[in-house]
Amino acid sequence: xxxxxxxxxxxxxxxxxxxxxxxxxxxxxxxxxxxxxxxxxxxxxxxxxxxxxxxxxxxxxxxxxxxxxxxxxxxxxxxxxxxxxxxxxxxxxxxxxxxxxxxxxxxxxxxxxxxxxxxxxxxxxxxxxxxxxxxxxxxxxxxxxxxxxxxxxxxxxxxxxxxxxxxxxxxxxxxxxxxxxxxxxxxxxxxxxxxxxxxxxxxxxxxxxxxxxxxxxxxxxxxxxxxxxxxxxxxxxxxxxxxxxxxxxxxxxxxxxxxxxxxxxxxxxxxxxxxxxxxxxxxxxxxxxxxxxxxx
Numbered sequence: 181x182x183x184x185x186x187x188x189x190x191x192x193x194x195x196x197x198x199x200x201x202x203x204x205x206x207x208x209x210x211x212x213x214x215x216x217x218x219x220x221x222x223x224x225x226x227x228x229x230x231x232x233x234x235x236x237x238x239x240x241x242x243x244x245x246x247x248x249x250x251x252x253x254x255x256x257x258x259x260x261x262x263x264x265x266x267x268x269x270x271x272x273x274x275x276x277x278x279x280x281x282x283x284x285x286x287x288x289x290x291x292x293x294x295x296x297x298x299x300x301x302x303x304x305x306x307x308x309x310x311x312x313x314x315x316x317x318x319x320x321x322x323x324x325x326x327x328x329x330x331x332x333x334x335x336x337x338x339x340x341x342x343x344x345x346x347x348x349x350x351x352x353x354x355x356x357x358x359x360x361x362x363x364x365x366x367x368x369x370x371x372x373x374x375x376x377x378x379x380x381x382x383x384x385x386x387x388x389x390x391x392x393x394x395x396x397x398x399x400x401x402x403x404x405x406x407x408x409x410x411x412x413x414x415x416x417x418x419x420x421x422x423x424x425x426x427x428x429x430x431x432x433x434x435x436x437x438x439x440x441x442x443x444x445x446x447x448x449x450x451x452x453x454x455x456x457x458x459x460x461x462x463x464x465x466x467x468x469x470x471x472x473x474x475x476x
Contacts, residue, residue, distance in 0.1 A: 185467075192301055200278045202228065202229055203226060203227070203229075203232070203288065204226065205227075205236055205297050205299050206223075206226075206300075207224045207282070207284050207299030207302055208222070208299075209223075209282070209303075209304045210222065210223055210268070211304065211404055212305060213307045214272075214304050214306060215307045216273065216274055216275060216306070217273075218247055219271065219272050220270070220272065220273075221268050221270055222269045222270075222271055222286055224236065224244075224266065224269065224299065225264070225265070225423055226264070226266075226269075226297075227263070227264050228262065228265075229262060230261060230263045230471040232289075233286050233289040234265060234285075234289070235289055236253075236286055237269075237284055237285060238396060238400075239251070239396060239397070240400055240403065242283075242416070243271060243275070243280075244283075245271050245273055245275045245280050246272065247274070248269065248270075248273060250269075251268065251273060251353060252271065253265075253266075253267050254267065257460060264446065268285075275306075275386065275427045276413075278306050278308075279303050279304075279305055279306070280304055281303040282303075282304075282307060284298070285299075285394045293420075340465070357476075361473065362413075365470065365473055368470060371408070372463075372466050373417065375462070376459070376462075376463070377399070379398075379462075380459075382401070383456060384450050386398065386452070387453065395441065395455075396442050397440065398416075398455055399438055399442070399458075402455070402462065406461060406462060407463045409462070409469055412425060412470075419439050422435060423435065423436075428461065430457055430460075431458070431461055434454040434457040434458055435458075438458075440453070
């Protein structure tokens with residue numbers, strides 16, 4: 181974790197470059213090496229004019245070779261004209277490249293769209309537990325007698341297999357489309373049931389203000405389900421892009437209210453009510469997709 185003195189030092193370092201550009205951004209790993217599957221902290225800091233609205237990447241961002249686990253925000257430091265924000269991401273990698281690079285953006289929110297500013301790429305070395313493989317393997321000899329079973333009747337076996345293949349092929353040709361449709365409907369129902377059950381549990385926890393419930397995690401789970409249902413990149417789209425994709429006023433109002441709560445801590449209504457509206461929208465879209473599948 182950053183100490184206050186460390187934050188102020190970064191703030192002073194950034195202040196030397198602020199004259200050359202309005203926004204100064206820095207991203208770097210806090211360690212030099214990492215093992216496969218091990219969490220490693222990555223620091224992302226930005227110095228910017230107080231009048232700007234800065235958005236950091238969230239858990240739905242594509243972290244390239246790395247997988248997202250968690251993040252830790254730090255309180256904004258400001259003076260009369262500048263603000264300094266920082267966050268630490270906890271990532272892991274399962275790639276085997278010896279040197280791996282990461283470059284993250286921050287988004288400057290404007291009236292019409294967002295301006296993206298990227299850090300310089302930073303690298304981290306992969307620690308290999310197995311340094312090298314031996315050129316040869318010494319095998320242990322075993323001269324014990326091993327009885328081989330009697331010769332197998334391959335002609336009869338091939339006739340049986342051929343008959344079963346013809347029977348299967350005939351069934352697929354006759355019932356193929358209907359069977360495929362039935363399987364897809366069954367899988368869709370199971371996925372929808374699991375999603376609704378999990379979502380209800382998280383909404384209950386959110387309604388009761390239980391500790392450890394992250395609204396952003398609930399929103400991410402909703403996006404993942406909708407991405408599979410609609411076959412649209414929900415997890416990679418911003419709220420504005422999602423609203424443009426589906427012109428639904430209820431979707432628009434509730435997604436914007438959830439964003440205001442997550443990024444601005446602005447609570448207009450109980451947060452669980454907005455998520456309940458998203459769940460209603462998911463159920464309606466599921467019914468539409470299910471009818472399309474039934475109708476062929």
